[in-house]
Amino acid sequence: MSKKTVAMHNLGCKVNAYEMEHIADSLQESGYKIVPFEDKADFYIVNTCSVTNIADRKSRQMLHRAKKENPDAVVIAAGCYVNTRGEDNVLADGIDIVVPNEEKKNMVDIIRSWERSHQNEDLPFEADPYPDEAPVSAYERDHAPAEGGYTRSFLKVQDGCNMFCSYCIIPYARGRIKSRTIADVTEEVRSLISKGYHEFVVTGIHLSSFGKDRPDDHEDLMDLLRAIDAIPGADRIRMGSLEPRIITDEFAASLAEIPSICPQFHLSLQSGCDSVLKRMNRHYTAQEFLDGVERLRKVFKDPAITTDVIVGFPGETPEEFEETHNFLKNISFYETHIFPYSRRKGTPADRMSGQLSRAEKHDRLVILSDLNVKNKTAFQNIWTDGRTVEVLIEDNNEGYTREYVRVRSVAALPSGTIVRGRITGRIDADTMEFTPE
Ligand code: SF4
Incomplete structure (x- = not known):
């Protein structure tokens, strides 16, 4: 049958x-x-x-x-x-x-x-x-091999969120925070390594809350990252979105001491303007966000910093938008994912006055998208200066550097290998040319 x-x-x-x-x-x-x-x-x-x-x-x-x-x-x-x-x-x-x-x-x-x-x-x-x-x-713990032998796997270590950003339905949809134990996660990592995986993307709905629902266990995100790093064969760790306020001097320094941590960090900004951040019920200021980015840039050389921004949040004035635009210009992210604000029934932001028109949101999206293309190209180009990079080959001679720059090798390379070499040119807007050593 x-x-x-x-x-x-x-x-x-x-x-x-x-x-x-x-x-x-x-x-x-x-x-x-x-x-x-x-x-x-x-x-x-x-x-x-x-x-x-x-x-x-x-x-x-x-x-x-x-x-x-x-x-x-x-x-x-x-x-x-x-x-x-x-x-x-x-x-x-x-x-x-x-x-x-x-x-x-x-x-x-x-x-x-x-x-x-x-x-x-x-x-x-x-x-x-x-x-x-x-x-x-x-399902919760073990991950069978994917056909074709993947090299990178997501690791979901946490679910739920207690932050209640005013535009977001997630805390209602996924409930309060809930973390796995470190022992449970590391068991999964060992199993994945035995199946050929080299790189692990540690994710959660609100990753920075990892362990906070189990204070008696005294396990936090840094403990988790160290435990994964200690497993032979866990060559690379990337992280999902981090809350900017978690990036203290101590946190950044500790991250830099973990050899497998890839210098690619996603910090969700949403707005570079304090009054908008307040209406969004985000729990940081633009300056605090900037401090987090600078701390990472102090301990990692040219880390890839990516972010999300919402344009046209209720009541966002042209001046407030300009503040965000300038903030993005100054900080120069590798990639900015830009979303026009979308009303979500049941959220406080949906009930706010000053909802912007679709055209206004679109205009702002176009402005930030142009900036994003320029910033992305500029970040990719800094890697053509002859320095050595390390690439994990995923498929078809393509892979990513530790800083998540996508490359294609000029020579055939087997998937699952980590290869050193140089970035020698550009293939297209997303992919750079890689020449192995
Ligand atoms: S946007 Fe993120 S941090 Fe804010 S409530 Fe939603 S899931 Fe939580």
Whole structure:
């Protein structure tokens, strides 16, 4: 009997991406075949996002697209959109199965239960389709090898957020902070290394809160990073988004002492203007943010600093926007992800007066996007000065330096190797030319 097929589509943040990888692995281990979303599948899973109204819309669009691809298929909505819109409402929209965030880890069992209740005769497996010990328990900790031998893996170490930024629905959708233990994470890292992974991207919804929900265990983010670094074969560690205020002198110095830490840091700015930051309920000032960046630049040589900015937040005046624009010019990020403010029902910002028009937000987005292109090019170009860089080759002779500059080698190199050499030119806007030593 042929395997049942599952097509998956992921929306939103790195945590979602991480969870999706694990769901795919669990399904494959349980005998399902993963197929492209464009194919006709038996099951479609959309791992939804609800961070903005646009994200809600995209989630709905993908769910409906799945129904169109195969009207006989079972369509599963998973994640934040289910939590924020409500399970009953999503089901009322014609979706077959809804899986809120806290249930994603049970995806295999959920699909099997559905099959049991809808099929009396043909089971989709050749032998022992429902073993007592379902490998779905692997979802939280263990990560099966991806076909093709990936070199970089996300590590989700924390979920939830207690910050309540005024525009964000996440604390309502994902709940309060919850961290894994260091022992649990390091066990996963060892398993990943044995399967060929070299680089680990430590992620969470609010990574800087790692360990704060378990104060008695005395485990914080730095302890976690040191523990991962100590594992033989954990060649590189990257970090997901950090709260600017966590970057004290001591924190920056400690980071610099961890050999596998890649000098690439994402600090979410959102606005470079204090009055807007206050309305956003962000818990830092522009100066505090700048202090964090300078501390990193003091201890790492040319670190890649990336950020997110929201343009057109309610009440953002032209002067306030200009303050953010100037702040971005002065700080020169490697990459700035720019988002036009999108109203999110149920958040304080949605109820604020002074909502800007789409055209105003678009104009501001264009201005910052131009600056982003210039800054990115300038950062890439500094690496053509002849200095040695180290590249982890991922696929097709392409890979990333420790500073996350994308390169393609002039010579053939096997994936999974770490190679030293120089950046000798530019291939396109995203990729530089790499000549191995
Ligand atoms: S820090 Fe703010 S933007 Fe980020 S998840 Fe928490 S509430 Fe949302």
